[in-house]
Amino acid sequence: MKKFLAVAMVLVVATGLVFAGGAADTSGKAMVGLAMPETHVERWQKDGSALLEDALAKGYSAEVAFADADQGKQNQQIQDFITKGAKLLVIGSVNEGVVSVVQEAARDGVIVIAYDRLITGSKDYDYYITFDNYKVGQFQGKAIETALNLSAATKAKPKKIALFAGSPTDNNAKVFFDGAIDVLRPYVEAGSLVIVGPAPLRSGDAAFTKITTENWRADIAKTRMENLLNNDAKNVVLDAVLAPNDTLARAIIEALATDAKYPAGKLPVVTGQDGEAASIAYIRDGKQNMTVFKDTRNLAAATIELADALLKGNAPKIAGARLDTESYDTGKKKVKAYLLEPVIVTKANYKAVMIDSGYYKESEIK
Numbered sequence: 001m002k003k004f005l006a007v008a009m010v011l012v013v014a015t016g017l018v019f020a021g022g023a024a025d026t027s028g029k030a031m032v033g034l035a036m037p038e039t040h041v042e043r044w045q046k047d048g049s050a051l052l053e054d055a056l057a058k059g060y061s062a063e064v065a066f067a068d069a070d071q072g073k074q075n076q077q078i079q080d081f082i083t084k085g086a087k088l089l090v091i092g093s094v095n096e097g098v099v100s101v102v103q104e105a106a107r108d109g110v111i112v113i114a115y116d117r118l119i120t121g122s123k124d125y126d127y128y129i130t131f132d133n134y135k136v137g138q139f140q141g142k143a144i145e146t147a148l149n150l151s152a153a154t155k156a157k158p159k160k161i162a163l164f165a166g167s168p169t170d171n172n173a174k175v176f177f178d179g180a181i182d183v184l185r186p187y188v189e190a191g192s193l194v195i196v197g198p199a200p201l202r203s204g205d206a207a208f209t210k211i212t213t214e215n216w217r218a219d220i221a222k223t224r225m226e227n228l229l230n231n232d233a234k235n236v237v238l239d240a241v242l243a244p245n246d247t248l249a250r251a252i253i254e255a256l257a258t259d260a261k262y263p264a265g266k267l268p269v270v271t272g273q274d275g276e277a278a279s280i281a282y283i284r285d286g287k288q289n290m291t292v293f294k295d296t297r298n299l300a301a302a303t304i305e306l307a308d309a310l311l312k313g314n315a316p317k318i319a320g321a322r323l324d325t326e327s328y329d330t331g332k333k334k335v336k337a338y339l340l341e342p343v344i345v346t347k348a349n350y351k352a353v354m355i356d357s358g359y360y361k362e363s364e365i366k
């Protein structure tokens, strides 16, 4: 017994040390584990810190981990959270390989919230919180429709576009693409918009995997754009490139800018998403057409509200989010999805949306 107590004391001290600064401690606070997929896309660092701050402010102990787009690493981080006694996990997963640890969590009675990305292939969780990602894609498609004046384009003089999508293992990549291509498809079918390179017309088409970008990596998108410019797009002038997020948009623009057909001021219309500081500067300077702002502060706040309700056994009422109980199926069950509103950002409104809202300081937009 004495020995047990001594070991317990050591553990308590160690735990106290490891979690100094607010994580699971001996104060009896319930612990929330925050598992983010990566940091090479800027937003996740903001998601992580906003979630942490909000969880601590609500009186939980909390810890955040980033997985470097490695599901094995994330599974280890999630297992650590479970071992430390987390009562709830907020998971922005890398890919479906997360399913086994979600199952472990469920077995231990730990609540899981899928964060931003749907966890497919699992029957072991009930809640998903994200933005209206189909709308994100629609904003991208509509921006191209407007900038190219597609309704006035003809089969005799069609506009030309190349298509890029996000990670093939991220369900969001499909949703973004479907939102965008649903706007563009009628023009493709009418012949007034020609797709240069692989041409899926739905995320379910076989050619979709030819336009995806493993783990949302900028270098992969850049290389693919360079290859297009040397092959299918060699003898055509592109009017637009559908890019799924800002990280990839800037990589694509970098490749385009090395092609003599696209001197400064004559770049194709390139879309984006996330409102990254560097892309806001590109939009200001006319290099990128638009982005879509998904305010991570709002997503984090709504998620911690949801977590708090679930941990207290209350019925969640999440301000600013729309509940959709029908559309999100993991393949094993329907989950309850809370959807927040994305905002389109262009040269006309970037100051109001990105700076006046306090998301960035003017000096961060270089």
Ligand code: BGC
Pocket (backbone or CB within 6 Å): 041, 043, 116, 117, 166, 170, 172, 173, 216, 245, 246, 273, 274, 294
């Ligand atoms: C997120 C995007 C992000 C992308 C790459 C998606 O799941 O919704 O905001 O750009 O992952 O990290």
